[in-house]
Amino acid sequence: MLFNSLDFAIFLPIVFILYWFVFGKNLRAQNILLVLASYLFYGWWDWRFLFLILFSTVVDYGVGLALQREQRQARRKLFLLVSIVVNIGLLGFFKYYNFFLDSFVDAFSLFGSSFTVNRLHVILPVGISFYTFQTLSYTIDVYRRKMQPTRDFVAFTAFVSFFPQLVAGPIERATNLLPQFFKKRTFHRDQAVIGIKQIVWGLFKKLVIADNCAQYANEIFNNYESYSSLTLVLGVVYFTFQVYGDFSGYSDIAIGTARLFNFRLSVNFRYPFFSRSMAEFWRRWHITLMSWFRDYVYIPLGGSRHGKLLQARNVLIVFVLCGLWHGASWNFVVWGLLYGFFFMPSIFRTVNIHSFKNVTPRSLPSLRAFFEMSLVFAGIAFGLVFFRTPTLADAFAYLGKIAEFSVYQGMLGIYRYAFEMLPLLLLLLWWEWYNRNKEFPLFSAKPEYLRTGLVILFIVCLGNFEELKQFFYFKF
Numbered sequence: 001m002l003f004n005s006l007d008f009a010i011f012l013p014i015v016f017i018l019y020w021f022v023f024g025k026n027l028r029a030q031n032i033l034l035v036l037a038s039y040l041f042y043g044w045w046d047w048r049f050l051f052l053i054l055f056s057t058v059v060d061y062g063v064g065l066a067l068q069r070e071q072r073q074a075r076r077k078l079f080l081l082v083s084i085v086v087n088i089g090l091l092g093f094f095k096y097y098n099f100f101l102d103s104f105v106d107a108f109s110l111f112g113s114s115f116t117v118n119r120l121h122v123i124l125p126v127g128i129s130f131y132t133f134q135t136l137s138y139t140i141d142v143y144r145r146k147m148q149p150t151r152d153f154v155a156f157t158a159f160v161s162f163f164p165q166l167v168a169g170p171i172e173r174a175t176n177l178l179p180q181f182f183k184k185r186t187f188h189r190d191q192a193v194i195g196i197k198q199i200v201w202g203l204f205k206k207l208v209i210a211d212n213c214a215q216y217a218n219e220i221f222n223n224y225e226s227y228s229s230l231t232l233v234l235g236v237v238y239f240t241f242q243v244y245g246d247f248s249g250y251s252d253i254a255i256g257t258a259r260l261f262n263f264r265l266s267v268n269f270r271y272p273f274f275s276r277s278m279a280e281f282w283r284r285w286h287i288t289l290m291s292w293f294r295d296y297v298y299i300p301l302g303g304s305r306h307g308k309l310l311q312a313r314n315v316l317i318v319f320v321l322c323g324l325w326h327g328a329s330w331n332f333v334v335w336g337l338l339y340g341f342f343f344m345p346s347i348f349r350t351v352n353i354h355s356f357k358n359v360t361p362r363s364l365p366s367l368r369a370f371f372e373m374s375l376v377f378a379g380i381a382f383g384l385v386f387f388r389t390p391t392l393a394d395a396f397a398y399l400g401k402i403a404e405f406s407v408y409q410g411m412l413g414i415y416r417y418a419f420e421m422l423p424l425l426l427l428l429l430w431w432e433w434y435n436r437n438k439e440f441p442l443f444s445a446k447p448e449y450l451r452t453g454l455v456i457l458f459i460v461c462l463g464n465f466e467e468l469k470q471f472f473y474f475k476f
Contacts, residue, residue, distance in 0.1 A: 001044035003253045004206055004469070011041065016260055020187045031158045031181055034261070038163035042126070049125045052090065057160045059086050060135045064142045064149030064156075076143060083139040087132045094125055095328050127167030129325055133292055135160055138174035140296060147175050155181040164257040168250050170268040171288040177265070185262040195259030197442045197452055202252030203463075204455050209245030209428060211464035212421060213238040221388055221398070229402045239388050240381045241425055244273070247286070252440060271436050273429065274365075276372035278339070279346030281380065289325070293318045304347075311347055316340040326387070331395060335386040342379050365433075424462070 001007050015037045023029035043050045063083040070076050138159075142149045150156050159178045165171075220227060220235030227235075251268035258265045266288050275281035282290050298318050304311040316337065323336020365373065382399075389395040435441035442452060 001041050003250065003257075004203065007044065011037075012257065012260075019261055024187065027182075027184055028154065030185065031154050034158045034163070035154060035161060038158065038161035038166060041163040042161060042166055045126050052125055052128070053131060053161060054157075056087060056090065056132070056135055057157050059083065060139050060160075061150075061153055061156050063139050065151065067139070067142045068149045080139060080143045083136065087136050091128055091132045094128060130169050130171055131160055131166060133171050133289075134174075137171075137292065137296070138178070141174055147178075150178060150182075152182070162258070162263070164254040164261075164263075165265055168247070168254070169286075169288055170251055170254065170266045171292055172266060173292075177263070180263050188262065191259050191262060195256040198256030198259065198440055199253050200256075200452060200455050200459070201440055201442045202249040202254075202256060204459050205245040205249030205252065205428075207459055207463035209424070210242045210249060211246075211469050212424075212462070213242035213245065214469065215464065216421060217242050217388070224394075224398050224401055227401075229405050232398060232402045236381045236385060237425075238421065240377070240384055241428075243384065243387075244269075245428075267439065271432050273377055274373055274433065274436060275376050276369060277346050278343045278376060278379065281376050282339075282343070289322070293322060297321060308347055312344060315343055315347065319343065330392055331386045331389065334392060334395075335383055338383045338386065339380075342383070 001011060015033070019030055019033055023033055039050055042053065060083055063079050066079045067076055070079065138147075138149075138156075141147045155178070158181050159172075159174065162172075162177065217235050217239040220231060221239065224232055224235070248269040255265045255267070268287050270284040270287065272281050272284035275284055298314050301314040301317060302310055303314060319336040319340030320333060321336070322339075323332040323334070326332045326335070364370075385398055386392070386395045389398055431441055442455065
């Protein structure tokens with residue numbers, strides 16, 4: 001079930017009314033309703049996915065209780081290993097089996113040996129990368145004694161399957177989200193209004209920014225041989241904003257939807273295009289994923305405790321894993337490595353993660369700040385070529401075509417796209433810059449109803465409603 005679908009527009013009010021006005025005085029009934037609603041929401045794609053998420057839930061629920069009862073460290077490590085093997089094993093099978101199988105065959109072909117293997121035709125369960133990391137955070141934190149495991153299976157199931165953030169995040173930590181299922185929740189009109197406004201803002205970024213940019217980016221990337229260097233650069237810009245509008249828009253809708261039920265989810269994006277270094281960018285983009293890798297991979301590897309060279313190694317490992325998390329392709333491995341190398345300068349100098357606040361109260365950034373933001377944007381956009389193209393050969397061919405510095409080829413067929421979308425993208429950047437110290441832009445601007453109505457008018461007038469487009473990150 002898509003957030004931008006008629007199905008969800010019917011589903012959400014029904015769940016909301018039942019949650020507050022039928023079961024509003026019974027916490028357990030509310031949690032049961034959330035489980036049933038979440039399983040309906042998830043099973044809308046394919047009912048077979050429900051068995052997978054239920055199996056993962058049962059395993060980690062049992063591991064958590066076993067870790068609480070067991071005091072012997074060797075046994076506790078064994079229980080944790082069970083959780084890791086089951087979760088990563090399922091993720092690896094559904095997402096990476098064919099990738100590693102093909103890589104194995106290709107490796108042997110380099111030495112003159114050739115043989116055929118049977119590839120499996122498996123359906124990638126929607127959101128498996130997200131809820132796998134979410135349940136792993138629970139067992140790891142219980143193992144580390146950072147939290148007590150829950151004995152309430154309903155609450156734990158609701159935590160794993162909570163429908164607003166189930167399929168594309170934010171990746172919630174058990175220490176943040178799970179306790180909220182045990183607190184009495186009462187309806188607050190102000191929170192509901194904030195949630196609706198955040199949903200509206202997320203739909204604006206999805207329907208107006210992402211879907212329209214996708215239309216142009218797809219045209220350019222799918223026919224890159226026919227266009228000029230300038231047009232290909234434009235395609236990269238459109239794809240960069242497509243990914244941002246799509247994914248941050250999903251996060252806004254998820255956070256806003258959770259607010260309707262009096263839950264607070266983690267912020268996943270903090271105006272990343274105003275970052276002045278790669279280190280700052282990755283503290284503002286997909287925050288919950290990068291913080292997960294920081295706490296459960298980077299720090300256990302040693303973090304920055306053993307010198308710059310080992311720190312650089314740890315950063316590269318994290319980015320390669322981050323690339324593989326996104327997809328089973330060498331494109332994603334190269335994408336991760338590339339961003340890892342882009343990150344290297346930040347290791348050897350101090351980075352202020354709140355640097356865009358340094359230019360306030362200026363209405364515009366300083367020339368230096370603008371140059372640094374542009375450099376970071378260019379690096380991110382350059383790497384996204386590997387993210388968008390189907391093969392490494394296509395990625396290098398696309399970049400090679402840009403390097404030709406041709407201007408006029410194909411421009412008659414594509415120039416109008418700049419005039420249709422670029423002013424809207426500049427408007428988005430200006431609006432985010434104007435509200436850069438707020439959690440999201442619709443919180444602060446006045447008058448309240450006028451600004452929300454204006455955004456809704458933009459959605460109705462400029463939204464891409466030609467076909468129902470699923471969110472880009474559902475494939476991960």
